[in-house]
Amino acid sequence: MLATMTWMDLIDCSSDLSQAITESDVYADYISKKKQLQDDQEVQKVIYEFNQMKDQYEEVQRFGKYHPDYKEISTTIRQKKRELDLHPLVTDFKKAEKELEQLLNEISGILAHSISHTIKVPTGNPYFDQMSCSGGCGSGGSCSCSA
Template structure:
């Protein structure tokens, strides 16, 4: 690929956009939540317990309902996962992670639509689902179908 001035300018603008995202409150909140999660011993203990239970779960899955410990292992796995997922530090981290994903989805959607209205954006993203009104216009008509 030939690198002319236009390509270099686009790369410079991309770097500037990445820097803006890294300096955003959303990204800084994400980093802080990740740091707190990494330092949270209780969350780490919940995670280790869940992973240990998950090994038993995978063993039981090989035989399905016919395994003698099926019900017990399934229940224990769900309880361990719930204990981890409802821990305050984990909840905060997952919310910050979700917020960052929404920001990135919004940036991607704006970039794609600025290139062409025909550029496809992954329809599975939460931003697309929020922006879509259901009539097929992608929310452009402002209807509430």
């Protein structure tokens, strides 16, 4: 009976946590930016063109620089990628996506460290993380963390 009550409490707490996340400003901003991105025909056209070029690029990569269209397709895919990355709606979406990822990483760290500080929490690329170490470095404290 006690184990059942503990499990029910855990399920209730996890449900409350997921509801808090979905009601957060960060999540609402992410959903808003995602919808704007999906509804904008100009961006969708650029995404479609980029995906088409990506397919051609993968075909060219099979042969490398010996493919007759290697240079042209390589240049074009870089231009399409840059066009896509610099579009304001795409940059806004990526920023919102990164903020949501950071929130989820922080929550993961808090949950893991509430059990044990030796649990390693993958937080993405350590070179770009805003968080200092988060226990995921595995260096035993050589990065000035408290591991």
